[in-house]
Amino acid sequence: MALRYENGALMMEDVALGTIAQAIGTPVYVYSKASITAAFGAYKAAFSCFPAAMICYAVKANTNQAVIGTLADLGAGADVVSEGELRRALKAHIPTSKIVYSGVAKRPAEMAFALKAGIFQFNVESEPELLALSKVASSLGLTANIALRVNPDVDAKTHAKIATGKAENKFGIPWKRVRDVYAEAARLPGIRIQGIAMHIGSQLLSLEPYDAAYAKLAEMVTALGHDGITLDTIDIGGGLGIPYDGGAAPDVSALAALAYKHLSHFGARLMLEPGRSLVGPCGALLSEVIYVKSGESRDFLIVDAAMNDLIRPAMYDAYHGIKPLKAEARADATYDVVGPVCETGDTFAVGRTVPELQPAEHIAFTHTGAYGAVMASTYNSRLLVPEVMIDGANFGVIRPRGSYDELIGTDTPWHNGEATRKAG
Numbered sequence: 001m002a003l004r005y006e007n008g009a010l011m012m013e014d015v016a017l018g019t020i021a022q023a024i025g026t027p028v029y030v031y032s033k034a035s036i037t038a039a040f041g042a043y044k045a046a047f048s049c050f051p052a053a054m055i056c057y058a059v060k061a062n063t064n065q066a067v068i069g070t071l072a073d074l075g076a077g078a079d080v081v082s083e084g085e086l087r088r089a090l091k092a093h094i095p096t097s098k099i100v101y102s103g104v105a106k107r108p109a110e111m112a113f114a115l116k117a118g119i120f121q122f123n124v125e126s127e128p129e130l131l132a133l134s135k136v137a138s139s140l141g142l143t144a145n146i147a148l149r150v151n152p153d154v155d156a157k158t159h160a161k162i163a164t165g166k167a168e169n170k171f172g173i174p175w176k177r178v179r180d181v182y183a184e185a186a187r188l189p190g191i192r193i194q195g196i197a198m199h200i201g202s203q204l205l206s207l208e209p210y211d212a213a214y215a216k217l218a219e220m221v222t223a224l225g226h227d228g229i230t231l232d233t234i235d236i237g238g239g240l241g242i243p244y245d246g247g248a249a250p251d252v253s254a255l256a257a258l259a260y261k262h263l264s265h266f267g268a269r270l271m272l273e274p275g276r277s278l279v280g281p282c283g284a285l286l287s288e289v290i291y292v293k294s295g296e297s298r299d300f301l302i303v304d305a306a307m308n309d310l311i312r313p314a315m316y317d318a319y320h321g322i323k324p325l326k327a328e329a330r331a332d333a334t335y336d337v338v339g340p341v342c343e344t345g346d347t348f349a350v351g352r353t354v355p356e357l358q359p360a361e362h363i364a365f366t367h368t369g370a371y372g373a374v375m376a377s378t379y380n381s382r383l384l385v386p387e388v389m390i391d392g393a394n395f396g397v398i399r400p401r402g403s404y405d406e407l408i409g410t411d412t413p414w415h416n417g418e419a420t421r422k423a424g
């Protein structure tokens with residue numbers, strides 16, 4: 001994690017976060033470039049046991065151009081799940097030769113865009129999608145390099161909303177159908193079988209599900225070999241968890257060792273799609289305490305960030321650390337930490353013990369670099385939260401706060417059943 005106290009101030013790299021809270025206002029996301037760089041370096045080193053492993057950053061975790069661009073400069077590829085993400089990856093100079101397109105519902109227009117761009121691989125998640133891709137590619141006179149995303153039916157032992165590798169989840173080709181679907185793919189025009197892919201879930205805090213899934217994957221690659229299907233790539237997905245509460249999280253090199261044990265002897269190019277573990281720890285959401293309200297049975301710390309800025313606690317019961325931006329000797333207090341949105345779910349923490357806080361003080365929610373800003377909305381007509389990149393002693397706004405003009409100005413009024421159209 002990129003945070004530490006120095007001379008009483010919470011620092012990210014060489015910037016006191018209080019400076020940013022003052023200069024930009026709150027709520028605001030801050031990211032450490034050095035932290036992203038270190039996380040990517042750890043992946044690169046760990047997976048150097050495979051020749052030419054391709055690390056495709058799952059851009060949905062944080063799609064800011066500054067973040068994707070930082071990873072592009074380090075040699076990362078991208079895992080995208082929509083045309084919008086593909087456009088973001090291309091704009092951030094991720095080479096098309098390192099882009100893989102995942103997702104259960106790619107539409108023909110999106111497929112056509114990706115085919116014309118010349119991406120490296122489509123991870124196909126169903127038979128209807130395979131047929132659609134074949135049709136689109138043939139009609140364009142192009143060939144789609146595909147991997148089938150298979151569903152190994154293993155329990156990732158993570159939150160139900162981010163488990164993707166059980167038979168009941170919507171993701172991937174059902175295990176029993178995999179060989180037949182490869183056989184079908186081999187016959188289809190516009191399709192070139194390139195590899196196999198899986199992604200069993202997110203925020204995995206144990207390596208055991210990976211062990212089970214890689215073992216099954218290896219069996220499948222062997223079985224496909226007997227069917228005459230050879231694979232150039234094996235994509236093991238992402239999902240490695242991070243220690244939100246300061247506890248233990250699996251080590252990237254242990255993950256690499258597992259992949260090596262099960263998959264290296266096939267000689268295929270290894271691909272992986274980490275998101276959260278690359279950018280989650282790099283970020284903090286800064287917020288200001290608005291009120292401290294004493295309830296009948298508990299005290300509420302009411303802050304200016306809300307579920308629309310960071311939805312993970314409401315959506316996944318997620319834990320985020322809370323740190324005051326000023327370190328000073330003071331007693332602890334226990335609060336329910338809540339935002340201003342009119343929903344009881346707008347709660348960041350229940351019964352959390354932190355240093356006693358005063359109104360107008362600033363706090364940081366930690367580990368918010370992944371699935372934070374990307375999931376933000378303007379619910380309750382709150383302005384879209386800005387983002388700041390920190391690089392050594394420098395920082396810069398990488399997305400400004402939304403404005404009330406943007407928020408309201410794109411609506412079209414409708415009076416007496418008729419739209420009042422704007423000129424032009």
Ligand SMILES: *Cc1c(COP(=O)(O)O)cnc(C)c1O
Pocket residue numbers: 058060061079102103199201202203237238239240273274275276277370
């Ligand atoms: C979301 C996703 C990832 C990244 O997951 P993390 O938990 O952020 O590492 C990788 N691959 C696919 C197909 C995904 O949907």
